[in-house]
Amino acid sequence: MTVPRTLVVTNDFPPRQGGIESYVAATLARMPAKSVVVYARGQEGDTAYDATLPFPVVRHPRGIVLPEPTVARRAAQVARSEGCEAVWFAAAAPLGLLAPELRRRAGVARAVATTHGHEVWWARIPGARDVLRRIGDAVDVLTCLGPYTKRAIAPALSPAALARVRRLSPAVDATVFRPGCGGDAVRHRYGLQGRPVVVCVSRLVPRKGQDTLIAAWPFVRLAVPDAALLLVGGGRDFDRLERMVVERGLEGSVVLTGAVPAEELPAHYDAGDVFAMPCRSRRAGLEVEGLGMVYLEAAATGLPVIAGDSGGAPEAVQDRVTGYVVPGRSLQQTTTRVLELLQDAERGRRMGELGRAWVQDQWSWDATAQRLGALLAGEDVPA
Template identity: 30%
Template sequence: MKRRKIVLVAGVFPPGIGGMQNYYYNLSKHTKHDMTIVAPEYPGSDAFDEQERLRIVRGAFMRGERADISSWGRLFRQVRRTLRGEEPDVTLYGYVLIGFIGLLFRVFGGRRYVISTHGMDMLMFRRFIGLNAVVKLILRKADGVLTNSKFTKRLVEDYGVDPRRIGIVNPGVERVYDRKPADEELLEQLGLEGKYVLLSVGRLVTRKGHDRVIEAMPAILKQIPHAVYVIVGDGPARERLEQLARATGVADAVIFVGSVSGSERLNDYYSLSQQFIMVCRELEQGDAEGFGIVYLEAASAGVPVIAGRSGGASEAVLDGVTGLLVDPESANQIADSVVRLARDEVLRERLVRDGYHRAKTEFQHDVLADRFDQYIGRICALPSVRVARRLARESARQNAR
């Protein structure tokens, strides 16, 4: 494989916390290509960069982890300086609208660019005619589009992108997630001794489905009286979820832990649970789970998994093979699946075994980075979009003669 030079213009990056941050960090860390990262500044980013062997250029391009339009001029100038200094084979843009800069450098400099997409970004602009047209232009002019799942790939194809230019590289699982005994101190701290623990890990937003699990808790408690629902994460829906738990009469059986930092500590929470559950659903306003790496983290920790049948979750969880998929809108189906897993030891052990094997073989970062490397190599070997269209026009003219 020919070693290529890549500039990654990352909308988010560590030490910021989140799935996309981990995605870009691990691609950068494990790729065999030569990569330079243009990343936003964070508190503690200097210390982070010093301990990493990555080539990172920082700038004040984001505000609250959202694209800061007022600073796009600074981002444009930084990207221009980086491209002139590095002369990469391709530039990878980690946010579709930031890809507009790639489009400009394509038009005025002929530079190759690839857009990285994650699912929700392919849905959220469809209600806005102007923005949707810009997204369509950015995607169709790109040399490639990197997606995190088949679900996201289908959304990209809806924009008319040539399927041959679309690649899939799923998020990966940190090796630290693995089977281990429950942390007795943590069990005592949370008052979980002798409890049957259901666990969710994720930002507290509507699409994650915490509310549906809370609504299912009365039925679950009738069958499993010592069940407790532990929610790790924080977000704008927390107050609403706490009110729902009180209104449903299950406040004593729902524990809000808040945010947990660090993979090792998060693994402790997976290890104290009997089931992992996150019943994501797709919302009308274009909000969906593009993949769901937490399902594979739980599987890697040896925990049986229940997911909502929506978005890319059906790729992260294979129904009846590595976990169970349920209708995310049905409290009855959620409760029935929880009870089924609790009572069917043979099913539970099979799902744990096969889920663990899949997480540890197909979703390790070195395996996924190899797919990324091959995809970048393939994109760089293809004629550019501009050349491909010129050749197609010439071929059409010759055929018409």
């Protein structure tokens, strides 16, 4: 397979951190460097970051990239000058609207657009739903994270566009996220040596369910008095969660780390014995988990996983094999499963081993990059 020279149009690109940014960067790192040209939003620190890459990056001078005439002209100019035959919209909505202009102005022959969690609510909101339908009709392939996101966006798409939807899953680098990748040092940093630790790595926002874990912690401590909860990440919910800890007298038992550099995240997973993020859907299903990369990263690190039942999160766990899926709003079931894994270390160890094997077998970045290359080349790829 020869991957065509491809213009990648995206707002989600490092050095900014985030789930989509990691997805895009990891996929492109495994594509042939000569096949990639990136057109991305400008941001602080981008010059130094771009200098480390083996392919050219053109930054939009006014920050966020939108499907408007100035962007269409500039992106088309880049595509023409770089000889691009294909375009990948790394987040379909709304940038996929640029596809017709790139075909007309730059002769781009093939357009692929990738949906993530946020297109789920686009599919449910009048106006936004029409935009998503236009994107589906404008591109050759619309990709989805998995079965849930495909079902969720399906009502917004024309029958022809739905027939062209293909799965393009995120993945995990199991050589980076692995048992023994630095957890002891993290435990020492936070004074958690010798204690059973439940870890949650995620943005601190209400949907992720860190508040459920804090509410469960007094009950966990009744059965496992020395258990510790390590909440890793920053976000708008930090102050509220910190108040919950103080109000319940959990200082010393619950640690909020704040934001952590991306390169330190594997070690923070490795500091745990159990991973838990009981995510829940909010706002009548407009806020959902598209998949949940953190569950796969935790499994790759050898941890048993407790996931909430929001959106596509259950697709990142083999329920009762690599961990458990719980109702995201259930304090009782979250507490029960946490205690089950803390009190039966052998069960947790077995689940962690099975989870790591599953990630290595089914969630490879090399496979994702190869599949994207095939889609860009116009090959017949199974749905």
